[in-house]
Amino acid sequence: MKNTVATFAQAKAEGRKLAMLTAYDYSTAKLEDEAGIDGILIGDSLGNVVLGYEDTLSVTVEDMIHHSAAVARGAKNALIVCDMPFLSYEVSVPDAVRNAGRLLKEGRANCVKLEGGEEVCPQVAAMVAAGIPVMGHLGLTPQSINAFGGFKVQGKSEAAARKLISDAKALEAAGAFAIVLEAVPAKLAALVTKEVGVPTIGIGAGAGCDGQILVYQDMLGMFSDFCPKFVKRFANVGEAMRDGFASYINEVREGSFPSAEHTFKIDDEVLEKLY
Ligand SMILES: Nc1nc(=O)c2c([nH]1)NC[C@@H]1CN(c3ccc(C(=O)N[C@@H](CCC(=O)O)C(=O)O)cc3)CN21
Numbered sequence: 022m023k024n025t026v027a028t029f030a031q032a033k034a035e036g037r038k039l040a041m042l043t044a045y046d047y048s049t050a051k052l053e054d055e056a057g058i059d060g061i062l063i064g065d066s067l068g069n070v071v072l073g074y075e076d077t078l079s080v081t082v083e084d085m086i087h088h089s090a091a092v093a094r095g096a097k098n099a100l101i102v103c104d105m106p107f108l109s110y111e112v113s114v115p116d117a118v119r120n121a122g123r124l125l126k127e128g129r130a131n132c133v134k135l136e137g138g139e140e141v142c143p144q145v146a147a148m149v150a151a152g153i154p155v156m157g158h159l160g161l162t163p164q165s166i167n168a169f170g171g172f173k174v175q176g177k178s179e180a181a182a183r184k185l186i187s188d189a190k191a192l193e194a195a196g197a198f199a200i201v202l203e204a205v206p207a208k209l210a211a212l213v214t215k216e217v218g219v220p221t222i223g224i225g226a227g228a229g230c231d232g233q234i235l236v237y238q239d240m241l242g243m244f245s246d247f248c249p250k251f252v253k254r255f256a257n258v259g260e261a262m263r264d265g266f267a268s269y270i271n272e273v274r275e276g277s278f279p280s281a282e283h284t285f286k287i288d289d290e291v292l293e294k295l296y
């Protein structure tokens with residue numbers, strides 16, 4: 022069954038947890054979809070895990086469209102959520118609607134996600150009015166790394182916690198259909214989850230959220246540049262890949278690959294004429 026913003030709302034109403042992962046290409050999206058994932062995020066973490074940048078700031082709308090379209094071709098049932106990259110929505114409301122629209126028109130996403138609270142609510146409301154569902158993202162918002170001065174848990178002081186709760190309520194009032202909570206204390210995330218009617222999707226925000234999301238390379242053990250505390254390794258795919266690559270290299274060097282079964286034949290009669 023195809024997941025939609027309506028089935029996400031229904032999941033919260035029924036107390037059914039939502040499982041999301043990132044994907045950036047067709048074959049990964051297809052595998053996640055076949056496994057039964059509820060939603061796939063084309064995250065701007067693309068910058069880190071696919072493009073090798075140090076942060077997400079250099080990712081462009083064109084990058085996001087390119088990868089979103091590939092994911093959309095691979096996923097049948099997952100809700101396709103595409104991140105709005107840095108500076109594609111902050112400058113003005115018309116800019117934000119136009120860029121979000123491109124992620125749906127060209128990237129074939131079902132909805133978009135953007136970072137921030139009250140300050141982006143005019144953009145959220147305008148997108149929703151244009152028929153573009155919006156997922157919010159609060160807490161550790163990586164596009165603000167230069168403002169934060171590093172990746173740190175958010176919402177620990179009373180003022181920061183109050184701000185997080187009011188931002189979540191503001192996003193809901195502006196029409197956001199769900200909110201990602203990243204790297205916030207579990208008890209605060211649980212409180213936000215109780216205070217808003219829309220589903221919360223946690224990453225480093227504890228089990229009290231309505232759903233969870235992780236970067237797939239992190240949870241499969243394929244990415245070692247950094248490892249946030251909230252990551253659990255569900256498989257050692259990185260090791261399996263390195264082993265597979267090494268075996269291939271070995272067999273090529275010793276001549277045991279390709280063997281007869283991976284080789285095409287020509288009739289001897291034809292071959293004789295060539296000598
Ligand atoms: N591979 C990957 N996984 C992610 O979760 C992710 C990305 N890339 N790129 C975009 C952002 C950046 N994120 C990050 C990156 C680093 C930490 C991190 O190192 N956190 C430390 C410090 C926490 C603290 O001191 O408060 C940790 O130990 O978790 C957290 C989130 C989350 N997102």
Ligand SMILES: CC(C)C(=O)C(=O)O
Nearest residue numbers: 043064065066201224
């Ligand atoms: C970590 C998730 C929430 C994200 O925004 C991303 O992958 O870019």
Ligand SMILES: [Mg+2]
Nearest residue numbers: 064065066104
């Ligand atoms: Mg992101």
